Amino acid sequence: MNKQELEYAIAELKMDYVSHQGDIEKLEMTGHAGKVEKAELRLEKMERQLAELNQKLADL
Template sequence: MPTKDELLYQIAELKSDYIRQQGDIEKLESTGYPELIEKAEQRLSDMEKQLAELNNQLKAYES
């Protein structure tokens, strides 16, 4: 299991990637690439699942 600091770093990095991905989706929406938008939204969903998992691991340190 990663250390608490490693988890915090991974969470921060993932949040940054998530925000970047949201910006990419907005650009794709304005240029009209529905197939790419769908893939990007799936990546967001995957990131959300990963973030939830990391937060659960972090809770183990706080318990």
């Protein structure tokens, strides 16, 4: 990936991350605790992906 592609992937992943955070808040408010745990695991995966992409960008 070149710099522009990495920056785009990072921006897209950040938008997805924020969206998932909102979804988690809605699940918590409606009492769906079981689904919250799964959603939090997805957030953790996204955080790892962001870290990897940011590292690749820094290495350029």
